[in-house]
Amino acid sequence: MSALRRFLRLPVLGSLAAMLLVAALTLRAGAGTAASEHGNDIWGADYFPNAVLTDQDGHQFRFFDDLIKNKVVSLNFIFTSCAASCGLETARLREVQHLLGDRVGKDVFFYSISIDPLNDTPKELKAYATRFGAGPGWKFLTGKPSDIELIQRKLGLFDDMDVGKSLNQHSLDSMIGNQGTGRWMKSSPFETPEVTAAQLGSWLHNYKIEDRRAETDYANAPRRLRTMTSGESLFRSRCASCHSMRGDKTNASQIGPDLRGVLRRRSVEWVGRWIQEPDRMLAEKDPQAMALFAQYKQVLMPNMKLNRIEIDALLDYLAQDASLPTTGAKPVANR
Numbered sequence: 115m116s117a118l119r120r121f122l123r124l125p126v127l128g129s130l131a132a133m134l135l136v137a138a139l140t141l142r143a144g145a146g147t148a149a150s151e152h153g154n155d156i157w158g159a160d161y162f163p164n165a166v167l168t169d170q171d172g173h174q175f176r177f178f179d180d181l182i183k184n185k186v187v188s189l190n191f192i193f194t195s196c197a198a199s200c201g202l203e204t205a206r207l208r209e210v211q212h213l214l215g216d217r218v219g220k221d222v223f224f225y226s227i228s229i230d231p232l233n234d235t236p237k238e239l240k241a242y243a244t245r246f247g248a249g250p251g252w253k254f255l256t257g258k259p260s261d262i263e264l265i266q267r268k269l270g271l272f273d274d275m276d277v278g279k280s281l282n283q284h285s286l287d288s289m290i291g292n293q294g295t296g297r298w299m300k301s302s303p304f305e306t307p308e309v310t311a312a313q314l315g316s317w318l319h320n321y322k323i324e325d326r327r328a329e330t331d332y333a334n335a336p337r338r339l340r341t342m343t344s345g346e347s348l349f350r351s352r353c354a355s356c357h358s359m360r361g362d363k364t365n366a367s368q369i370g371p372d373l374r375g376v377l378r379r380r381s382v383e384w385v386g387r388w389i390q391e392p393d394r395m396l397a398e399k400d401p402q403a404m405a406l407f408a409q410y411k412q413v414l415m416p417n418m419k420l421n422r423i424e425i426d427a428l429l430d431y432l433a434q435d436a437s438l439p440t441t442g443a444k445p446v447a448n449r
Contacts, residue, residue: 169253186223190226192254196281218249221319306350345429357371370410
């Protein structure tokens with residue numbers, strides 16, 4: 115029996131509810147027709163543009179046909195001179211790439227598209243990808259400004275309220291999805307890499323996870339989960355993609371320095387200000403800031419727009435290893 119017939123045999127509903135349900139069933143039927151014509155997805159060639167984009171190696175690709183059609187993808191928008199959270203997002207995706215291993219470029223694909231295409235040439239994008247250690251299967255793309263804006267709009271990552279504002283105020287979200295099945299979702303740059311890797315590597319592929327509940331033994335489970343401080347939570351979501359706290363100063367693959375004992379090496383005031391306004395310190399050519407910038411492949415420390423309470427919480431977390439008091443440290447006031 116069809117869904118519409120089943121509906122007609124239901125007890126009488128309010129007229130508005132009935133009309134809404136009939137409309138929903140009609141749209142669903144129409145969506146099924148569209149899906150049969152364009153694969154398994156109602157968001158197909160008639161929805162996404164086939165704009166030509168150029169990657170960091172100078173190769174050209176059509177957005178729909180070559181990059182996303184029937185693929186599991188991660189799409190985000192960056193620009194190479196970004197002083198805000200582009201670097202944080204790129205560093206987090208680098209961790210996701212490491213977790214997925216050689217699947218990236220085979221059954222999962224990463225695309226970072228520049229929103230500053232007039233300045234971000236393939237050469238600039240290649241240098242940016244190299245600084246962050248991006249591996250195979252991850253394309254950094256540029257193209258015509260109008261095409262890139264259209265792609266942003268189609269992905270729901272463009273806000274008309276941002277027109278005329280600084281590029282640093284663009285949407286920080288990325289979009290992950292499986293074009294073939296029509297499953298799409300936004301992903302925050304502050305999401306843990308493990309969660310994003312699981313979404314890209316399993317959920318979007320419709321993998322079935324073996325039910326092992328019968329084998330679960332809770333006898334040795336901890337009675338109380340460890341409470342995470344606000345400072346540790348901030349470190350994990352905002353800092354850990356670039357920095358570690360292991361005391362490992364020899365890891366050349368790190369994007370930024372290991373921060374264990376950092377408050378023994380630098381003053382609380384300097385670290386507090388560096389967290390709050392790294393872009394201003396680089397513009398002022400602060401000697402220590404310039405040395406770090408040069409040492410770590412000129413990767414910009416992002417200005418994460420943290421408030422005073424958040425900065426103090428981070429300083430307290432960093433001080434746990436250094437055994438130094440930091441509460442009351444005074445980063446510069448917002449200007």
